[in-house]
Amino acid sequence: GTKSSIGGFGGQVDLAAAGYEQSPTISSGVDGVGTKSRLAIRMNKHDTIGIDLVAMVANDILTEGAEPLWLMDTMNMHQLDVETGVNIVAGVANGCIQANCNLAGGETAELGDIIKEGHYILDASCSGALRKGRKPLPWKEDMAKGDVLLGLPSSGPHSNGYSLIHKIVERSHLAFSSPAPWDPSTSLGLSLLTPTKIYVRALLPLFEKDLVKGAAHITGGGLVENLPRILPRGLQAWVEATSWDVPAVFRWLKREGNVEKEEMARVFNMGIGMVLVVAEGLVTEVMEMLEGMGEEVVRIGGLVGREEGGVGCVVRDLEVWDQ
Amino acid sequence: GTKSSIGGFGGQVDLAAAGYEQSPTISSGVDGVGTKSRLAIRMNKHDTIGIDLVAMVANDILTEGAEPLWLMDTMNMHQLDVETGVNIVAGVANGCIQANCNLAGGETAELGDIIKEGHYILDASCSGALRKGRKPLPWKEDMAKGDVLLGLPSSGPHSNGYSLIHKIVERSHLAFSSPAPWDPSTSLGLSLLTPTKIYVRALLPLFEKDLVKGAAHITGGGLVENLPRILPRGLQAWVEATSWDVPAVFRWLKREGNVEKEEMARVFNMGIGMVLVVAEGLVTEVMEMLEGMGEEVVRIGGLVGREEGGVGCVVRDLEVWDQ
Numbered sequence: 001g002t003k004s005s006i007g008g009f010g011g012q013v014d015l016a017a018a019g020y021e022q023s024p025t026i027s028s029g030v031d032g033v034g035t036k037s038r039l040a041i042r043m044n045k046h047d048t049i050g051i052d053l054v055a056m057v058a059n060d061i062l063t064e065g066a067e068p069l070w071l072m073d074t075m076n077m078h079q080l081d082v083e084t085g086v087n088i089v090a091g092v093a094n095g096c097i098q099a100n101c102n103l104a105g106g107e108t109a110e111l112g113d114i115i116k117e118g119h120y121i122l123d124a125s126c127s128g129a130l131r132k133g134r135k136p137l138p139w140k141e142d143m144a145k146g147d148v149l150l151g152l153p154s155s156g157p158h159s160n161g162y163s164l165i166h167k168i169v170e171r172s173h174l175a176f177s178s179p180a181p182w183d184p185s186t187s188l189g190l191s192l193l194t195p196t197k198i199y200v201r202a203l204l205p206l207f208e209k210d211l212v213k214g215a216a217h218i219t220g221g222g223l224v225e226n227l228p229r230i231l232p233r234g235l236q237a238w239v240e241a242t243s244w245d246v247p248a249v250f251r252w253l254k255r256e257g258n259v260e261k262e263e264m265a266r267v268f269n270m271g272i273g274m275v276l277v278v279a280e281g282l283v284t285e286v287m288e289m290l291e292g293m294g295e296e297v298v299r300i301g302g303l304v305g306r307e308e309g310g311v312g313c314v315v316r317d318l319e320v321w322d323q
Numbered sequence: 324g325t326k327s328s329i330g331g332f333g334g335q336v337d338l339a340a341a342g343y344e345q346s347p348t349i350s351s352g353v354d355g356v357g358t359k360s361r362l363a364i365r366m367n368k369h370d371t372i373g374i375d376l377v378a379m380v381a382n383d384i385l386t387e388g389a390e391p392l393w394l395m396d397t398m399n400m401h402q403l404d405v406e407t408g409v410n411i412v413a414g415v416a417n418g419c420i421q422a423n424c425n426l427a428g429g430e431t432a433e434l435g436d437i438i439k440e441g442h443y444i445l446d447a448s449c450s451g452a453l454r455k456g457r458k459p460l461p462w463k464e465d466m467a468k469g470d471v472l473l474g475l476p477s478s479g480p481h482s483n484g485y486s487l488i489h490k491i492v493e494r495s496h497l498a499f500s501s502p503a504p505w506d507p508s509t510s511l512g513l514s515l516l517t518p519t520k521i522y523v524r525a526l527l528p529l530f531e532k533d534l535v536k537g538a539a540h541i542t543g544g545g546l547v548e549n550l551p552r553i554l555p556r557g558l559q560a561w562v563e564a565t566s567w568d569v570p571a572v573f574r575w576l577k578r579e580g581n582v583e584k585e586e587m588a589r590v591f592n593m594g595i596g597m598v599l600v601v602a603e604g605l606v607t608e609v610m611e612m613l614e615g616m617g618e619e620v621v622r623i624g625g626l627v628g629r630e631e632g633g634v635g636c637v638v639r640d641l642e643v644w645d646q
Contacts, residue, residue, distance in 0.1 A: 012350050015347060111444060115444075116436070123397040
């Protein structure tokens with residue numbers, strides 16, 4: 001993270017003052033929260049959607065081994081609404097604290113002729129630094145058969161699959177204000193608004209010690225589409241669906257929406273928000289470090305050989321999600 | 324500018340390879356094209372709106388003295404449309420070439436439930452570098468009475484004032500496909516789509532030689548709101564409206580819309596897209612350098628003392644816009 005002065009027409013970050021004495025490589029990414037904002041509007045609760053926004057971009061550049069340093073957001077609204085705007089930005093600021101990242105600027109626009117009544121659209125870009133001489137993740141050439149896949153739990157659907165979630169809830173007999181079937185202590189809508197987990201503070205110490213060969217942020221596309229992106233052509237991710245407890249929210253969505261298990265695997269993270277590729281000999285150290293920071297971690301599979309034309313990720317025993 | 328590899332989940336820029344051997348300060352900004360996109364849609368011409376997008380953010384960080392290095396865009400559409408998307412991105416790429424800046428990433432989202440049919444929203448963030456030891460612009464403490472204001476022409480309304488422009492054209496008897504009253508060689512709509520001028524290549528050589536104390540990008544708010552932002556409390560910008568020829572498009576908008584001259588000054592750039600604060604003794608060198616690069620430049624006024632509570636910018640002889 002960094003301290004920086006904000007002023008003039010933009011935000012300024014002095015990289016030397018941020019701890020990068022030598023000129024670093026900068027990793028950048030941009031993303032939005034998609035239709036999760038519709039749920040925030042439905043529930044009239046806008047103070048956590050900004051956490052989702054930060055998470056989507058900060059977790060992404062984290063997978064390149066970069067330390068997130070600054071973030072900028074755009075808020076396009078049908079109509080400027082101060083209270084909603086303040087709540088959204090409070091969430092963004094909260095997310096930036098979690099990601100140890102500077103909120104360097106933002107843009108708010110009122111686009112009443114373009115955005116439907118009552119709606120808004122959130123996007124953010126985030127940049128982070130890789131210390132000079134550090135190789136960006138993933139280290140594909142260092143990966144080998146027998147490497148272990150460690151999964152870090154998600155906090156729910158994160159910010160993906162909400163178009164399907166909206167459809168499932170609308171077709172169900174439940175209102176968003178109904179008690180959540182999987183957690184009667186809260187409402188369906190509030191539970192589905194649970195903000196995306198930010199993995200920055202958990203992973204940076206592991207990266208510093210070169211304990212991780214690759215990290216995959218499990219977003220749209222699920223394990224089956226996100227894990228192959230960090231693997232070399234000759235290796236396949238072999239994931240055992242029985243190795244972690246699928247959160248009840250996913251079981252409910254699957255049952256209520258009558259969704260095929262293969263589609264669940266492609267749309268949702270199914271309870272695993274980040275996956276690390278770690279050499280077998282370092283697994284104990286990584287797990288102990290994560291647990292020492294209060295993070296849960298579970299061994300979900302490993303790397304095996306991939307034949308020419310083979311898929312990059314196989315999730316076994318999906319039937320367990322039906323139970 | 325910089326060359327960089329794009330891959331994985333985001334864009335990477337090696338600052339040392341980009342010519343910053345010592346760790347620089349990074350300036351960042353974010354902005355959108357507002358409702359100019361509605362005009363692109365009306366004219367079904369999408370290959371220049373991306374230039375406007377780059378211009379809005381690159382010109383902004385340029386005013387801090389930073390060299391734009393990379394840019395990321397977001398394109399939120401009612402419905403994904405490949406041809407439109409390709410044209411938009413071609414414009415963004417063209418703008419990045421003009422700004423000598425790397426297109427480091429982008430995000431496209433289909434938000435049919437949020438964005439009205441046929442519409443899209445464009446935003447971009449841009450980051451640039453200030454060489455170690457360089458003081459960011461504006462150098463307020465170096466400004467003094469007698470400093471000169473040099474104006475660089477705009478190419479038209481740039482990307483500001485389009486909500487008013489839409490209203491004026493809708494109330495007029497003209498269609499967007501009519502010949503432009505101020506330029507019968509093109510249509511009203513196409514002329515109003517003229518892309519925003521990008522000042523990067525013109526100004527960086529001046530900054531390198533420490534010839535400029537401040538630069539103001541004239542966007543929404545016009546000269547009267549943008550110039551004061553770069554001035555110290557004790558100085559006032561004194562601008563002579565007679566010193567440059569107001570482009571005919573602004574005269575037509577004023578007459579057709581029956582817009583007060585004071586409102587014109589607050590909404591539009593009125594023909595001046597960038598203003599430089601230059602010491603009197605350096606004016607000749609600056610003007611010769613700009614003219615040597617093929618840039619037009621005009622002396623539009625200077626800095627005078629400002630009393631406690633006085634305004635930051637006075638534009639004299641606005642009556643000339645009525646003629």
